Amino acid sequence: MLSTDSESTRDGAALAIAEEQRFLDAAVARRDRLAARLTAELAVPAEDATGRARQRGLRAQLEELRRASGGLIFGRLDGVDGTVRHIGRTGIRDDDETADPIVVDWRAPAARPFYTATPVDPQGQARRRHVRTDGPVVAGVDDEPLDGADGGALVGEGALLAALNERRTGRMSTAIATLQREQDAVIRAEATGPLIVQGGPGTGKTVVALHRVAYLLFTYRQMAERAVLVLGPSTRFLDYIAQVLPALGETAVVAATCDTLLPGVAVTRAESRRIAELKGRALWQGALERYVRSLLPRARELKLRWDGEFHLIGADAVGHLLASAVQGRSHHRARAVFAEHLHHVLAEAVAEQRAALLDRMDEGYEDILARFRPEPGDDGRSGSDVDGLMSDEEIDELRDRIAADATIARFVDSVWPARDPRTVLRNLLTDAALLARYAPDLTPEEAGLVAADAGADGWAPSDVPLLDAVADLLGDLDGPAPAAGSVAERARRQRGWVYGHVVIDEAQELSEMQWHMVLRRCPSRSITAVGDIDQAEAAHRHTGWAEAVRSTLGDRWTAAELTICYRTPREVMELTTPVLRAAGSRNAPPRAVRSSGIAPRTVETTADRLPAAAAEAVATLRHRWTGGTVGVIAPTALIAALTAAVHDTPVLTATQSKGLEFDATVLVDPARIAAEPRGHNALYVALTRCTQELVTLSPIA
């Protein structure tokens, strides 16, 4: 009997599933054997430091194997030469170390064609297969021929669309099975300098940023020793992405917002956009440098007392001490060096004075001099010279006593007080005359505004980068922090920690001073910044990346672009073009990859019925998107009333919704959002948060 086309397709799929099931079973068995072997090796206690280091490596391997239980394999490449390679969450090697691995790690170079091969550029591959698994069971396969047939722009379209159509859980998940070509190019780009990735809403900037961290930590193992910093726009956003990096096996990561980056400093008050803009300008870097420099002591004569005797150090000598102490050092480091020099000079002065005294005594007071002469039997090596001069060892010992002396410490402190960054910043910001001198680029009106605002209690967001700059210029008073804890814990605790790489999400929001704060943490400039200049809502004045980073990176950065929107359906993206124009952008919105088949709806209601209408819309959408998520996005002024009316559903401003997504969103009073500062940019953000359905509530007069 002849089989029909659909029957033969079904049979082909069943055969392919059975084939992949056999492979998965073998891979699971192999993984379990490797895990058992590692467990046995780890049961034997390590004997020395080398053994312990080896055990740390083995534990990491074991952890990686355990974590890989979901997605042990998710892809397969069939080469034109007949080779077959399976791709998975982690590599699984053969017993024969020289043989190809049984499963190739998705980050390894050999896995790259899985993400980049196309029929036009097959890279030696005949077919790409996506393997869908549910735990240890193969649920389906999706084949894509690469041998010359025409193909679309997407890689693994079936698997991608299935992933995009899944219900949103409120937590971002990994996308290792369906990364796209332009995303892969960013993920695997070199990390030697700053890379700025522009992409419209839903183009996978966050996906790319997080997978790039995993790729970099896998490829450059030493990066893990310095940790990677991931900066996001809000703690809500950090919660949203929190499980991605651990799921990718990465723990040497510190996640923070610009507001939480400085240990020991918490933002406790809001500020106006005007103040935020003024205090975010790059001019503060120079202003703070000048102001902290003005706090250096003047060269003047110093009179120190030791053992009841006064010792004078002339102004010139003090000037030399200051100059040699300062030389490129932070304020407190220079202070420590100055104190050391002063102790030394004082010890020398004491020794000289004593030698002079002995000289005088030699002339008439032999009996007193005898007291300084060696005891009988003393070989004189460690004692004073026979003529009463102090030996080098004695001078060193005297200097140590001077250094430990509390009165001398108080004296040094009176000459060069230790400074607290908070007091230093407060003193400058609250004093319009100081501002006029050290921040001359501010107009008198601007300086007056800053000074008036700085009188308030607590710290506002724009204070954090300024405090960070002052703390950096002053330097730490104490030595390095204790080295306890994981690398991420240590990095989080230490203000001056230097990271191996920094990833900034929603980077368009950073002020120039926040960029400075980031650069201090990564002098190597191994930085990946992703963002959308058209979604910028912060109070700075940039409308382009070049402008945003001119004061920090100059023109030494590489640009990349993401152009396809994976989140927002076509029906909703069509609404965004006029909003972008109204925001003053000349960019086109990204191309939506899919349609949800659901036309956006607008419900008109009276202004006072908005909360009730929002509650009704939420109830309908929650029912329709059971198991998924619904969010309400509204103008700032309506948040309180809506929060009271809507339960168990987030009610957010456009700014708060940045970076987040929901299956369905209720957008309340878009005209009022658009009327807020940078309101069209905010509306662009708000419109693009849904993966399926958008309901708009518009008040009628």
Ligand SMILES: Nc1ncnc2c1ncn2[C@@H]1O[C@H](COP(=O)(O)OP(=O)(O)OP(=O)(O)O)[C@@H](O)[C@H]1O
């Ligand atoms: N290659 C991919 N495979 C599967 N899902 C993807 C892929 N790329 C992006 N997505 C999904 O598309 C959605 C948008 O991605 P993401 O949040 O990274 O976009 P974004 O550019 O950061 O968006 P925005 O700027 O609007 O916050 C997410 O649900 C993400 O999981």
